[in-house]
Amino acid sequence: MNEFISLNHGSGSRQAHDLIMELFVKSFEMSLPLTDSAVLKNNGFTFAFTTDSYVVDPLFFPGGNIGKLAVCGTVNDLSVSGAIPQYISASFIIEEGFPLSELEAIVVTMAEEAERAGVRIVTGDTKVVGKGKCDRLFITTAGTGLLKPGFENIGSGKMICPGDKLIVNGTLGDHAIAVLGARNSLSFSSPVISDCTSLNGMIQSVLGECGNVHFMRDLTRGGLSAVLYELAQLSGMGITVDEASVPVDDPVRGLCEVLGFDPFNLANEGKVLIVAGEDDHEKILGILRSHPLGKKSALIGEIAEVNKGEILLNTFTGGKRILDIPSGIQLPRIC
Amino acid sequence: MKYIEEYRDRGLIMKLLDHIRRSVTRNYSFMEVCGGHTSAIHRFGIPSLLPSEISLISGPGCPVCVTSTGFIDRAIAYSRMENITIVTFGDLIRVPGSFSSLEKERRGGADIRILFSGLEALNIARSEPDRTVIFLGIGFETTAPGTAVTVKKAREEGLKNFLLLSAHKVMPPVMDAMVRDGIRIDGFICPGHVAVITGSQIFRFLSEKYGLGCVIAGFEPTDLLQSVLMLVAQINARSPDVEVQYSRAVTEKGNIIAQEHMNSVFEYCDADWRGFGNIPASGLRLKKEYEDFDATIRIPVEIEHHRDNPACICGDILRGLKGPDSCLLFRRTCSPENPVGACMVSSEGACNSWFKYHL
Numbered sequence: 293m294n295e296f297i298s299l300n301h302g303s304g305s306r307q308a309h310d311l312i313m314e315l316f317v318k319s320f321e322m323s324l325p326l327t328d329s330a331v332l333k334n335n336g337f338t339f340a341f342t343t344d345s346y347v348v349d350p351l352f353f354p355g356g357n358i359g360k361l362a363v364c365g366t367v368n369d370l371s372v373s374g375a376i377p378q379y380i381s382a383s384f385i386i387e388e389g390f391p392l393s394e395l396e397a398i399v400v401t402m403a404e405e406a407e408r409a410g411v412r413i414v415t416g417d418t419k420v421v422g423k424g425k426c427d428r429l430f431i432t433t434a435g436t437g438l439l440k441p442g443f444e445n446i447g448s449g450k451m452i453c454p455g456d457k458l459i460v461n462g463t464l465g466d467h468a469i470a471v472l473g474a475r476n477s478l479s480f481s482s483p484v485i486s487d488c489t490s491l492n493g494m495i496q497s498v499l500g501e502c503g504n505v506h507f508m509r510d511l512t513r514g515g516l517s518a519v520l521y522e523l524a525q526l527s528g529m530g531i532t533v534d535e536a537s538v539p540v541d542d543p544v545r546g547l548c549e550v551l552g553f554d555p556f557n558l559a560n561e562g563k564v565l566i567v568a569g570e571d572d573h574e575k576i577l578g579i580l581r582s583h584p585l586g587k588k589s590a591l592i593g594e595i596a597e598v599n600k601g602e603i604l605l606n607t608f609t610g611g612k613r614i615l616d617i618p619s620g621i622q623l624p625r626i627c
Numbered sequence: 628m629k630y631i632e633e634y635r636d637r638g639l640i641m642k643l644l645d646h647i648r649r650s651v652t653r654n655y656s657f658m659e660v661c662g663g664h665t666s667a668i669h670r671f672g673i674p675s676l677l678p679s680e681i682s683l684i685s686g687p688g689c690p691v692c693v694t695s696t697g698f699i700d701r702a703i704a705y706s707r708m709e710n711i712t713i714v715t716f717g718d719l720i721r722v723p724g725s726f727s728s729l730e731k732e733r734r735g736g737a738d739i740r741i742l743f744s745g746l747e748a749l750n751i752a753r754s755e756p757d758r759t760v761i762f763l764g765i766g767f768e769t770t771a772p773g774t775a776v777t778v779k780k781a782r783e784e785g786l787k788n789f790l791l792l793s794a795h796k797v798m799p800p801v802m803d804a805m806v807r808d809g810i811r812i813d814g815f816i817c818p819g820h821v822a823v824i825t826g827s828q829i830f831r832f833l834s835e836k837y838g839l840g841c842v843i844a845g846f847e848p849t850d851l852l853q854s855v856l857m858l859v860a861q862i863n864a865r866s867p868d869v870e871v872q873y874s875r876a877v878t879e880k881g882n883i884i885a886q887e888h889m890n891s892v893f894e895y896c897d898a899d900w901r902g903f904g905n906i907p908a909s910g911l912r913l914k915k916e917y918e919d920f921d922a923t924i925r926i927p928v929e930i931e932h933h934r935d936n937p938a939c940i941c942g943d944i945l946r947g948l949k950g951p952d953s954c955l956l957f958r959r960t961c962s963p964e965n966p967v968g969a970c971m972v973s974s975e976g977a978c979n980s981w982f983k984y985h986l
Contacts, residue, residue: 296734300964307964542628549631551743552974604986609640609848611672613984 305514305618309522325526327447328509329373331439338444340375342366343434351394351429353474355467355486356561358431359398363405363413364490364561365512366435371492372508372564374443374499377409380435383417387426395429409490411435442503449526451506456595457573458533459566461494461586462487464516465544465558472547484543487562494583495564502576504569511563514618517556519565520603521617530600533593533615536608557618567595634847643852644676650859651680656811657858658947660802661818662689662975663846669984671848681855684947685977687801687900688818690766690794691718692945692969692976695899698794699724700930705761705792705922706737712755713739714748715763718973721966725934745777752781752789761922764793769820771795771911772885775892778913778920790922793912796898799829800909806837810947814840814858816851819873824889826881827871834867845873892917901935901969902942941968944977951981958982 300307317326329340346362356364362382370377382402386395406413445451470486491510499505507526509519516538524531540548540555548555562585568576573591580586596604603615659665665685668674674683687693703724706713713729720729720739733739738758742748745762752760764774774795781789798821817830822843830841840861844854854872861867871877889911898910913921938956943949951957951970961967963979970976974983 296731298730298734305964310964545628545631605672607670607672608635608637609671609673609676610637611675612986613669613672613675614986616983 305518308513309617325448327373328369329375329447331373331444331447338439338441339436340370340373340439340447341434341436342369342373343432344369345430345432347427347430348471349427350471350474351398353471353486354484355470356488357398357401358429359402360405361488361561362431362433363402363409363411364488366433367409367411367490367492368510368561368564370435370437371490371495372447372510373439374446374505374508375437375439376496377411377435377437377492379437380406380411380413380433381415382413383432384419385426385430385432386418386420387428388420388423390428398429405490409492443499446505446508449507449523452523452527452529452567452595453506453569454529454595454597455570456506456567457570457591458531458593458595459568459573459576459580459589459591460511460516460539461491461564461566461580462562462588463539463541463544464511464560464563465540465548465553465555467561468515468553468558469544469547484541484547487560489562489585491562491564491585494580494585497583498566498576498579501579502568502572504572505566505576506569507565507567509565511560511565513559515555515557515559516565517554517603517615517618520615523565523567524601524603527595528600530596530598531593531603532596532606533603534606537590537592539588539590554618556615631847634845634849636849639849640676640852643849643856647681647852647856647859648678650856650863651678652863654680654682655813655859655862656682656684657814657816657840657855658684658686658810658812659816659844660686660688660798661816661820662692662973663820664688664816664818664844664851665977665980666975667846667848668851669980671851672984673848673851675986676852677855681859683816683855684812684950685944685980686805686815686947687902687945689970689973689975689977690770690796691722691973692941693796693801693900693902694719694722694765694794694969695901696723696725696935697899697930698792699728700726701923701928702729702761702763702792703727703732704928704930705926706732706739708926710758711738712751712758712760713737713763714742714751714760715739716743716765717741719763719765721972722969723936723966725931745773746780749777749781749784749786749789752786753784756788759788759790759926761790761792764791764795767796767798767818767821768824768889769818771893772824772882772888775888778892778917779888781920782917789920790925791913791920792922793893793910794898795893795911796900796909797895797911799832800906801900801903802830802833804903804906804909805946806833806839808946812839812947813862814842814867816854816858817841817843817869819843819845819850819877822871822873822877822881824882824885827869827877827879830869834869838867840867841869843869843871843873843877845876900945902945936967939968941970941978944970951978954978
């Protein structure tokens with residue numbers, strides 16, 4: 293491990309993965325595999341429990357703000373674990389001199405998003421630090437939700453089998469490009485709106501009608517590539533992805549071409565990868581496509597028994613190449 | 628998406644591959660000397676499509692990769708000074724110098740910022756007049772005009788706290804040096820974006836003097852495959868020439884306005900290339916009338932004698948003599964997270980592209 297923390301350690305990249313495994317998991321003696329939420333059993337009930345911190349820059353961007361992100365992120369981490377999100381905590385680290393009007397706008401958005409998602413924000417904390425000791429506002433949320441029997445292993449990857457199908461619920465990269473476009477320092481404006489949204493309604497409608505969901509993960513930092521890498525590690529199987537079937541909207545594709553980004557590596561805040569049993573993927577696609585947040589859902593690949601631990605991309609040219617986990621930071625502080 | 632999808636048409640790709648397969652009569656080696664080509668070739672999986680008779684070799688076309696250790700050491704020395712802000716494009720900060728990198732210096736507190744355009748550097752200089760902003764100018768004929776315009780604008784505005792540290796280079800001298808060194812190739816996939824600025828004729832000496840095929844190529848899969856087909860045809864007909872495949876962007880004379888900007892601000896100088904050493908008249912430095920903006924003149928600095936890792940074969944890779952898989956460090960101690968050589972740092976570097984994409 294390098295001697296000092298760099299921005300790369302927080303970017304969903306290989307370095308971030310190594311830091312988590314070599315320091316946190318070891319020191320806290322956490323059980324593996326790591327999932328978006330811990331699964332806790334108590335008195336016959338099973339709960340999912342998760343936490344996340346938000347440091348996005350700028351605080352307001354097309355399609356949301358740091359508060360909406362903080363609620364959606366925790367709701368989604370619980371949802372992809374198969375849980376029904378219920379209660380959330382919210383802690384604020386605020387820099388001295390931060391405008392109260394902006395804080396109010398952010399908190400109002402959080403309340404609205406919590407109501408939309410059907411969760412309650414029930415506890416919290418506030419700290420104010422001196423000017424220059426943090427960058428305006430950081431938020432940490434934690435959340436818990438009930439896990440119904442049968443869904444305990446969705447986050448762990450234990451149920452993945454060869455032949456399973458990979459589905460995403462829409463276009464990739466919208467959040468990262470929306471945030472990038474909102475930065476004043478850049479000399480372009482972008483029409484892209486962040487996909488930041490709570491996915492629990494859509495995910496519950498899939499789980500309610502179909503028990504054959506083998507794995508789910510939201511495609512946040514590191515994007516689809518990071519989640520596929522994790523999936524390959526968790527399952528020990530090979531993954532095949534068809535590049536042409538992965539949905540990316542034209543403005544995002546265009547900006548990626550200009551700026552040299554790969555949409556597969558870009559962060560999303562309203563997208564989920566679902567690994568579904570071979571027989572049920574059509575049904576799941578149907579459910580997703582009839583939901584407002586899944587209209588552009590697509591089948592993008594499958595779990596294979598060959599090339600174990602690797603992700604093979606069938607390029608739209610008809611060629612083949614490896615899809616690797618992003619290395620280092622693509623864009624700083626997008627969530 | 629317009630200007631993208633028509634060049635990625637699967638049917639057209641299959642037709643071109645079929646033409647190539649029917650045209651090959653022997654083994655062919657072609658070198659691409661543009662990092663954009665290296666990255667595109669691997670990203671689109673082109674090597675997995677081509678017949679085994681055709682080898683594509685990556686040359687010194689990634690500007691980050693050919694930036695000398697001495698340049699990085701100098702930038703690091705500036706970053707350690709009081710009230711200096713270093714501004715640069717992303718990849719450069721991870722390139723190893725002799726003892727450190729700009730990324731490590733930033734972790735240690737140096738003010739090093741990443742930009743997407745040189746003009747952003749002027750915004751920083753305007754808004755922070757107490758700091759001296761040093762812009763690390765990097766790239767070939769493609770990016771040098773942008774830097775030239777930035778320097779001109781700084782002079783027009785009388786900005787005293789904006790300086791340039793130039794690592795800008797030009798392409799023909801290094802291609803000439805490689806051929807004189809005895810590289811064994813049949814032709815060049817010539818850099819499309821360089822030629823947009825310079826025009827197609829700067830590569831003429833390669834076909835006339837050395838009998839090498841030259842095709843100036845675009846960056847989409849059909850562009851690259853058509854270029855390979857054109858090179859194969861030139862070799863088969865024993866009629867080496869300079870042809871333009873990327874005709875939607877490249878003309879014979881190039882972008883005259885960009886050339887004028889470049890020529891009014893820069894003059895040729897000898898330059899150090901990683902892997903090649905010093906190549907005469909291959910670099911661009913500010914002309915005398917712009918020397919007030921030259922960091923090396925305004926802020927002279929002593930740098931220690933520079934040192935490269937002896938096990939790293941970036942030099943041989945950049946000269947097309949070896950592939951990344953011949954390096955003992957590749958995938959072992961050298962990876963995108965811990966790059967030993969510059970070819971592993973940039974997304975356009977041969978080692979980085981192999982690491983990320985190669986089967």
